[in-house]
Amino acid sequence: MQTSDYCRDVEAHLCRKNDGHLIRIVGPSFDLVSAWEAQGIPLKVVLSGIDRCVERYHRTRLRRRPIKIEFCEADVLDAFDAWRRAVGIRAEETVAQSSASTEESSRRGPSLTTHLERVLRRLSEARAQGRIGSTFDPVIDAIAQEHDVARAAAGGVRGETRRALVARLVAIDGELLQMGQAAMEESERSALEREAEGQITQFQDRMSPQAFARAREAAFSRLVRERLGLPTVVFPPS
DSSP states (O other), X not given: OOHHHHHHHHHHHHHHHTTTOOOOOOTXXXXXXXXXXXXXXXXXXXXXXXXXXXXXXXXXXXXXXXXXXXXXXXXXXXXXXXXXXHHTOOGXXXXXXXXXXXXXXXXXXXXXXXXXXXXXXXXXXXXXXTSSOGGGHHHHHHHHHHHHHHHXXXXXXXXXXXXXXXXXXXXXXXXXXXXXXXXXXXXXXXXXXXXXXXXXXXGGGGSOHHHHHHHHHHHHHHHHHXXXXXXXXXXXXX
């Protein structure tokens, strides 16, 4: 994708999120977005950062004003940092890293119970929207059982019980992802594989072949989750 096309797509998305208000990506704004493209930030990651910024603004403001792209910078870089960690690309393999995202990642995450509640909520939404079918119900039930275990433990799940539960979540997450891939048409899987490779190709010369293969698979898995609305069941380490 050319830099001009990248900026044009960002501009179009920002206008849509601003209820049709025209927010031009020119001058310093163009330089900012061009820098994101030069860093290798995938377009989808930029758009998700914009979405996060706009949604937060709308939650906290009674009177809405058009949001400029500069206000989205911290959220875009934070989304890029999350994407980079998810696909296994180290910070030194990218051009820059956001200090804001570093601060965000250092904060304490949600409890195990809260994490599972969010997972179940996202799966329920995906099921209700028809993005996943009844074949996913056993996995949803398994996660609900783990949530019941975590919620029933007074003072939280601890020790060996917690380690065993977290290990089960890793296995369930792998099963969920395999089911998601199996539920897609071959043409759709192939398209996502090409998109995943396109997202990380520019980092290939800075990575070993093994690391690149892992990053490509992780990027593909992330796209599958996005397409079907599948959450990450694995509980992140604190």
